[in-house]
Amino acid sequence: MKSLSQDYYHELEQIQAADFVVIELALYLHTHPDDLQAVQQYNQMVQSSKSLKKAFEKKYGALTSFGYSYSRHPFDYKEEPWPWQV
Template sequence: MKQLPPEYYTELEEIQAVDFVIVELVLYLHTHPDDLEAVKQYNEYVKLSKGLKKEFEKKYGALTSFGYSYARYPFDYKEAPWPWQV
């Protein structure tokens, strides 16, 4: 498996942390749908997550497949490690 720089892991962990907050907010909003501040916070974290993922993919390649991420040329999605392998 190819060697990855330390910032790969730091940036991937940041994405995971932000996405965890999104999941927790969704669970909260299921029982508190009228909480405007929670909805605002959810939208802020979704925007943050999308930006972090876009920058990550520019540097290191796709985080997912199946049409959620653009491909690079030459197609490199088969190259290890995949995010779930680190």
């Protein structure tokens, strides 16, 4: 397996943290749909997550497959390590 920089791990951790907040806010909003501040925080974190993922994928390659991420040429999703392996 390739050796990865500390930046790789740091950026992946930022994505995981943003996605955790998105999931928690979504669960909260299931029972509090009228909480405007929570909806605003949710939308802000979704945007943050998307931005972090876009930057990560541009630098390191796809996080997911099956149409959720673009690929470089040649198709590079087969390249290790995959995010769940680190």
